[in-house]
Amino acid sequence: MLKLDEIQKRLLLEVADLHKVPEGAYNIRSNSQSAGRQSTANIEIVSKTDVSGLEIRIRPGTKNESVHIPVVMTQSGLMELVYNDFFIGEGADVVIVAGCGIDNCGAQDSEHDGIHRFYVGKNARVKYVEKHYGSGDGSGKRILNPGTEVYQEEGSSVEMEMVQIKGVDDTVRTTTAELAAGARLVVRERLMTHGEQRAVSTYVVSLNGAGASADVVSRSVARDRSYQKFDAKIVGNAPCHGHTECDSIIMDQGRILAVPGLEANDLDAALVHEAAIGKIAGEQIVKLMTLGLTEQEAEEQIINGFLR
């Protein structure tokens, strides 16, 4: 495969835990080019012809297979808009690992806007992992604007893990989901911003069928002078269960706006939201200091645990 330099390899490790070419289906996109691709008997990856991006087709009944589609960018000044569509066949059970790593050493901004659409067939199960990472000490910004659309058919289950811990200067994340009867969506978002970073995350989850359920949980830390906005709305259009939670730690001059929203359009829609923002509790730091950690080490342990 693939000729990747050390920076690209490091980015791949950060966003997809990849040390080498992954097993199963994959497409690795590097500086707007495909640097390697493999389809399997059950999972087909083809390039779109009208716009930049991929179509990933997973056959019904495919079990225990994975798809990796990481993106790495190391050229300063690149801007790209990519559409990736996933068609997950009925009864399939797969893991999809996406993610984007940007290393920007230059003066120009680098931006990757990825629109992911998931069409999840009846009773299919998907675990989706998306990690974002930025590095490089150039003055150019590292910008990521992921858009995610999820369409779940009856009885399907989607679990999404969204992680952005370091180095991304500006993010606007928009996620929408529409769930049919008995479908289930679980979102776990973990976010840390520092410096002057800005991150906005917006969810609109519509529970359209009886017995649909959603659990959207964000844990985040805003340090230095960074800013975050978490705007999660669950709409219950049928007898359903929805829960959204935003739990945040602020440090230094960090700022967070949490806007949990619920809309019930059915008498039997049961919707709950929770939001909490605060600094690290002093007694947590003191407890860890009595175990021999310095104040700074204690803070690190508390944040690492919180964002685990």
Place this chain on the structure above:
Amino acid sequence: MLELKNLSFQVRADAQDKEIIRGVDLTVPDGRLVVITGPNGGGKSTLARLIAGIERPTAGRIFWNGEDITDKSVTERAKLGIGFAFQQPVRFKGIRVLDLLRIASGKPLSAAEACDRLSAVGLCARDYIDREVNASLSGGELKRIEIATVLARRPALAVFDEPEAGIDLWSFQNLIEVFQEMRSESREGSILIISHQERILDIADEIVVVKDGAVDRRGARDEVFPALVGTASAVRGCRKSGAGKGAEELC
């Protein structure tokens, strides 16, 4: 050996200075189990927090093995071998019991070693090491984990602030055994317990009665204990909490 010399602690409340600790002189010799008792609000817990460095005295000095540690931080005192178990254990989102025991040990700790630490406080280890130290644990479970973190440090001086508060009867009996085991394991290590539980006073080498921020009385257990029986300084047994099924006997 721990020595408190003329230790005082004042706070400012309602525009007035209030003296919580007033000129306390106290020595905890090596290898001794000392219990500080006395009425509620008398300053016992404050004294424990002053020793751990969580509060700083407004006057007086604290010596540890001859070294003046009055100006040392909580971290420095921990590294010198002073352990402290909180009356109200702290909860952490995301930090697991195993993580906390590893931090406490100050070294990589295998899951098996962590299990040993938990078994020592009567917790079935496998069920607990991967649990988060958060609100999903009961008060009694948190308390036992708190004590396990202190034991994991093998401190030269272990300070327990009301270790019996909020734990069930079974745990309480177990707790007494934990203290006895600590004593038999280390001849030099000393234990300082803040408690007014009769059964904890009963295993003390020495009892100190603190009242109104000062030492009211002190001496060997046999000298001090008989006079305390039946007072607020030596509470017997446990009270029942809750009703019907699931009711806990709290100490």
